[in-house]
Amino acid sequence: MKQTVAEQIHDLQKKLTEYAYAYYVKDQPVVDDAYYDQLYQQLVALETAHPEYQTSDSPTQRVGGVVRKGFEKVVHEIPLYSLNDVFSKAEIIAFDQRVQKTLGHAVSYICELKIDGLSISLKYENGRLVRGATRGDGTIGENITDNSKTVKSIPLTLTEPIDIEVRGECYMPKASFIQLNQKREEEGLDIFANPRNAAAGSIRQLDSKVTASRNLSTFLYTLADFGPLHVTNQAEALTHLDDLGFRTNQERAVCSTIDDVWAYIESFHDKRSQLPYEIDGVVIKVNDFSDQNQLGFTVKAPRWAVAYKFPPEEAQT
Numbered sequence: 578m579k580q581t582v583a584e585q586i587h588d589l590q591k592k593l594t595e596y597a598y599a600y601y602v603k604d605q606p607v608v609d610d611a612y613y614d615q616l617y618q619q620l621v622a623l624e625t626a627h628p629e630y631q632t633s634d635s636p637t638q639r640v641g642g643v644v645r646k647g648f649e650k651v652v653h654e655i656p657l658y659s660l661n662d663v664f665s666k667a668e669i670i671a672f673d674q675r676v677q678k679t680l681g682h683a684v685s686y687i688c689e690l691k692i693d694g695l696s697i698s699l700k701y702e703n704g705r706l707v708r709g710a711t712r713g714d715g716t717i718g719e720n721i722t723d724n725s726k727t728v729k730s731i732p733l734t735l736t737e738p739i740d741i742e743v744r745g746e747c748y749m750p751k752a753s754f755i756q757l758n759q760k761r762e763e764e765g766l767d768i769f770a771n772p773r774n775a776a777a778g779s780i781r782q783l784d785s786k787v788t789a790s791r792n793l794s795t796f797l798y799t800l801a802d803f804g805p806l807h808v809t810n811q812a813e814a815l816t817h818l819d820d821l822g823f824r825t826n827q828e829r830a831v832c833s834t835i836d837d838v839w840a841y842i843e844s845f846h847d848k849r850s851q852l853p854y855e856i857d858g859v860v861i862k863v864n865d866f867s868d869q870n871q872l873g874f875t876v877k878a879p880r881w882a883v884a885y886k887f888p889p890e891e892a893q894t
């Protein structure tokens with residue numbers, strides 16, 4: 578039986594959302610670009626002819642159209658923390674000894690790559706993206722909701738209709754950075770010094786069409802407001818982020834000893850230049866959340882995590 582217009586639109590929205598998830602979140606394209614674009618144009622035509630069926634979470638609603646004079650301020654109810662940096666194995670051992678002394682027992686750590694981008698916070702209500710914000714000073718950030726919607730790896734709708742807030746890094750892949758600077762050089766524009774500056778300049782664009790053109794991506798890594806989720810450790814939290822539809826970094830590893838942590842760090846000293854995104858270190862966190870709560874925070878940073886920093890990579894070619 579012939580589909581109604583509403584059914585056709587819903588079917589296209591569902592297909593395009595699934596295809597975009599596979600491509601931008603899982604890095605596993607299921608259709609080629611030409612077929613995706615063909616369906617996308619069909620959906621734009623149908624939604625334009627029948628706006629009553631256009632929903633705010635349709636894939637067509639990501640494209641920037643807003644040009645702002647500035648960014649509204651956002652207060653982070655749950656402040657974004659910063660990390661204490663360490664630069665040697667000896668400092669990591671000292672960190673582990675402080676942790677064990679405070680807790681009175683040994684712990685497992687989770688190692689995650691430290692992405693060289695711009696920290697963002699994403700707020701969802703009933704599973705819908707309602708706010709995107711920059712870190713700012715950790716307490717006051719900028720409202721970049723329009724620009725966040727143009728970042729294809731940021732889900733407009735989660736797989737569960739829940740209220741949560743998550744944090745992560747918005748970054749520009751190395752290949753996109755090189756392409757962007759080549760284009761800017763041809764146009765006689767200043768080039769960006771590194772992918773981090775390019776990502777920051779792109780997500781903080783007043784014209785969200787420009788943001789949409791910059792091929793930004795994300796890795797989410799913190800459940801700030803867990804909402805209804807019951808999670809006991811960071812490894813589980815990352816699995817929940819995956820299940821909800823977020824893009825997380827798959828290089829993470831749970832390590833039961835500092836020697837395993839150091840082996841992970843050394844392995845990425847070598848692999849770092851092969852990654853399609855820039856990293857500036859490894860974040861080492863106590864994995865268990867009850868241990869994290871017991872360790873708490875200093876004025877600016879958690880006592881349950883440190884950032885091991887790599888030496889700066891050679892200059893951008």
Ligand SMILES: NC(=O)c1cnc(N)c2cc(Br)sc12
Nearest residue numbers: 658659689690691692798860
């Ligand atoms: N995986 C993580 O926790 C992580 C990754 N990349 C980063 N730039 C940061 C910064 C903080 Br603060 S945490 C973190």
